[in-house]
Amino acid sequence: MMKQIDGGVCAAQGFRAAGLHVGVKTHHTEKKDLALIVSDVPCAAAAVFTTNVVKAAPIHVTKAHLADGRARAVIANSGNANACAPHGEENAERMCAAVAKAIGCAPEDIVVASTGVIGQTIRVNVIEEGVPTLYTLLEHSAAGSDGAANAIMTTDTVKKEVAVETVVGGKTVRMGGIAKGSGMIHPNMGTMLCFITTDCAISPSMIRQALLEVAAVSFNRISVDGDTSTNDTCCVLANGLAGNAEIVEKGQDYDDFAAALRDLCVQLARKMAKDGEGARHLITCTVKGAKSEKQAETLSKSVISSTLTKAAIFGCDANWGRVLCALGYSGEQFDPEKVDVAFASAAGSIDVCRQGRGLDFDEDLAKKILTEDEVVIDVAMGEGGAECTCWGCDITYDYIKINGDYRT
Amino acid sequence: MMKQIDGGVCAAQGFRAAGLHVGVKTHHTEKKDLALIVSDVPCAAAAVFTTNVVKAAPIHVTKAHLADGRARAVIANSGNANACAPHGEENAERMCAAVAKAIGCAPEDIVVASTGVIGQTIRVNVIEEGVPTLYTLLEHSAAGSDGAANAIMTTDTVKKEVAVETVVGGKTVRMGGIAKGSGMIHPNMGTMLCFITTDCAISPSMIRQALLEVAAVSFNRISVDGDTSTNDTCCVLANGLAGNAEIVEKGQDYDDFAAALRDLCVQLARKMAKDGEGARHLITCTVKGAKSEKQAETLSKSVISSTLTKAAIFGCDANWGRVLCALGYSGEQFDPEKVDVAFASAAGSIDVCRQGRGLDFDEDLAKKILTEDEVVIDVAMGEGGAECTCWGCDITYDYIKINGDYRT
Numbered sequence: 136m137m138k139q140i141d142g143g144v145c146a147a148q149g150f151r152a153a154g155l156h157v158g159v160k161t162h163h164t165e166k167k168d169l170a171l172i173v174s175d176v177p178c179a180a181a182a183v184f185t186t187n188v189v190k191a192a193p194i195h196v197t198k199a200h201l202a203d204g205r206a207r208a209v210i211a212n213s214g215n216a217n218a219c220a221p222h223g224e225e226n227a228e229r230m231c232a233a234v235a236k237a238i239g240c241a242p243e244d245i246v247v248a249s250t251g252v253i254g255q256t257i258r259v260n261v262i263e264e265g266v267p268t269l270y271t272l273l274e275h276s277a278a279g280s281d282g283a284a285n286a287i288m289t290t291d292t293v294k295k296e297v298a299v300e301t302v303v304g305g306k307t308v309r310m311g312g313i314a315k316g317s318g319m320i321h322p323n324m325g326t327m328l329c330f331i332t333t334d335c336a337i338s339p340s341m342i343r344q345a346l347l348e349v350a351a352v353s354f355n356r357i358s359v360d361g362d363t364s365t366n367d368t369c370c371v372l373a374n375g376l377a378g379n380a381e382i383v384e385k386g387q388d389y390d391d392f393a394a395a396l397r398d399l400c401v402q403l404a405r406k407m408a409k410d411g412e413g414a415r416h417l418i419t420c421t422v423k424g425a426k427s428e429k430q431a432e433t434l435s436k437s438v439i440s441s442t443l444t445k446a447a448i449f450g451c452d453a454n455w456g457r458v459l460c461a462l463g464y465s466g467e468q469f470d471p472e473k474v475d476v477a478f479a480s481a482a483g484s485i486d487v488c489r490q491g492r493g494l495d496f497d498e499d500l501a502k503k504i505l506t507e508d509e510v511v512i513d514v515a516m517g518e519g520g521a522e523c524t525c526w527g528c529d530i531t532y533d534y535i536k537i538n539g540d541y542r543t
Numbered sequence: 544m545m546k547q548i549d550g551g552v553c554a555a556q557g558f559r560a561a562g563l564h565v566g567v568k569t570h571h572t573e574k575k576d577l578a579l580i581v582s583d584v585p586c587a588a589a590a591v592f593t594t595n596v597v598k599a600a601p602i603h604v605t606k607a608h609l610a611d612g613r614a615r616a617v618i619a620n621s622g623n624a625n626a627c628a629p630h631g632e633e634n635a636e637r638m639c640a641a642v643a644k645a646i647g648c649a650p651e652d653i654v655v656a657s658t659g660v661i662g663q664t665i666r667v668n669v670i671e672e673g674v675p676t677l678y679t680l681l682e683h684s685a686a687g688s689d690g691a692a693n694a695i696m697t698t699d700t701v702k703k704e705v706a707v708e709t710v711v712g713g714k715t716v717r718m719g720g721i722a723k724g725s726g727m728i729h730p731n732m733g734t735m736l737c738f739i740t741t742d743c744a745i746s747p748s749m750i751r752q753a754l755l756e757v758a759a760v761s762f763n764r765i766s767v768d769g770d771t772s773t774n775d776t777c778c779v780l781a782n783g784l785a786g787n788a789e790i791v792e793k794g795q796d797y798d799d800f801a802a803a804l805r806d807l808c809v810q811l812a813r814k815m816a817k818d819g820e821g822a823r824h825l826i827t828c829t830v831k832g833a834k835s836e837k838q839a840e841t842l843s844k845s846v847i848s849s850t851l852t853k854a855a856i857f858g859c860d861a862n863w864g865r866v867l868c869a870l871g872y873s874g875e876q877f878d879p880e881k882v883d884v885a886f887a888s889a890a891g892s893i894d895v896c897r898q899g900r901g902l903d904f905d906e907d908l909a910k911k912i913l914t915e916d917e918v919v920i921d922v923a924m925g926e927g928g929a930e931c932t933c934w935g936c937d938i939t940y941d942y943i944k945i946n947g948d949y950r951t
Contacts, residue, residue, distance in 0.1 A: 189871030189879040219867055219879070219899050253864025254901030365868055442850070443946055450947025456661025459627055460773050463597030471597040471627070491597075491627050493662030532940050538851055539858025
């Protein structure tokens, strides 16, 4: 019953959004750098954050604000991470206060997030000055979501926006999300910001449960460069306007909601992996025949995180030895002589390794397969019945270029 | 009492070496691809290997051959890893047999190692045909070591060769090593081959002990790209010709020997890190003030392994936020608000972060410091008295180029 719809974070009833350039980075162009998402009514809300020991100030503030499982709006900026910077929490609180004042709600009902360079004081005054204008720009339309999605982008080359519609408890429920990814995306969350809105009626504890379950099998299964950031935040707001009976426990309604959330988050995760800094290929690695899903996940993550495998895919080189090698140093135990490897894409598929030994294969066909934008590395462990899919991207000259001089 | 000397693996008494082009890779140029090191007399010997679950055939063979702690010679090829390839162990044994025949010893006294592409059948016949010629080329001279050092290189741009002289039990003892590194170097050993010879008299169990201790604080503290290879081997041969009383237990003699071995191995490790594929900078990260050496090592390795930090150093960008970020996702717990960071090189040093907060610093001086070939990242945790130094390199366009199409 699930279907794709338009509208991003404004697809669900009662949500408005906008983006604006306020000048968080002084020497930047007119790129939008401040995003606002507001619900017409209070929401149940939950968030997951980076596992990095070094956490940006907005994360501490948002965590405190979400302690009651309630929120009304999200304010997020690009251009400065507000991490390891003077007066971090104070400035994050000031961002919330400015939004609360415009809406007429408590500052504790505001979620705040930042992304950008670490260690520099955020220009909170330009944000405070911009919020009233930004508030007047809020729209309940695809354009509103588009503005917000653009405002959180840093080195992203395309905006990430998805919305789906499903049925929960007999009512049409919509949910939509915007995200930014690119560098530092890694299992356990890279510099990713993701904001999801839904009109589903669901309790704070159930939405928290669903987000934890879904993040583990979507955002935590992508990797761009193995670095995890100080700022990662994924937040869901649910305002209940769909009119379904509030989900307060596990059951069919919960499952239907969680399935839609998973679909949405996997789509966003894939978009993030595909748009990894400088990336030309989305790499999907499916590990089958593992002893457990956990083992399959560790093996798959090791492959998509392998710098040498990523470089081989960049070169459209069917260097399956690097895949086997990455499986081998994953930390999981297995019998290398049971492993099969194949490469696949829209151009076909080709077996390259059987039972740990190289096969003679058509190098031209392999090249053709690996030249496609989206390539699949299929690994069969021959050890059991569990499987897992993770997503990553290749490493390119542009990755080096983008990250060789990011601050200036 | 330790001093640098010339001669590489031929510096110690009674060792001869040579390198030869035999054509392991058909379409390669005339690059030497087969190395032989022979002791005039039997040696005590020990080796450490890759921790990768997928191990190349020569590793299984060498492990078996060294079970008695004795060896006479090392045969090593570049151009083919003999990993995940048909008849792997059989071919590795054939390499040993050819050498044993030339020397007139048992095949079990031969150490064998390979490096190169994974998954292709090794051209063992050209190796067998080349061994008799190679044997006639053996020289007890710097030229012999040079030939062997060149023959094991793959994408290395410079040969790695070191020798030192020390005094053990009142006798002059020499030791020398050759190594190849480049891609896939990582803690727990990358595609590295390292062969060390010494004329010290030491028992098999003591040489094994010393190698384990020293490898942990030298080769296991470098990283190039985070991938660990299927073929890593570090082997030491000790022939006793220095005439010292055989070291059979811990004590002053053992300590003197181990200190020289550590000095030798750290020098070789740094050379490998510095010559990481495409690298322009050797990055040394020293973490001080940690709770334990283990914690300091984990933190330091996380910094030198961080792709984003490596890209920043490539760009000579003093992006200390990435250093803090890498410390944060290392898995170690610490208080970010106690961390200081400084960058240093031959051009000077500069404090960039104090107690987890950015300092205003001279960007021009920072650039100047980071433009040097060897840069140091100094981290002070403020938590205790332990420290550790690890070595890595930057990531460059050339790394991508080299690894985008390695097989062809």
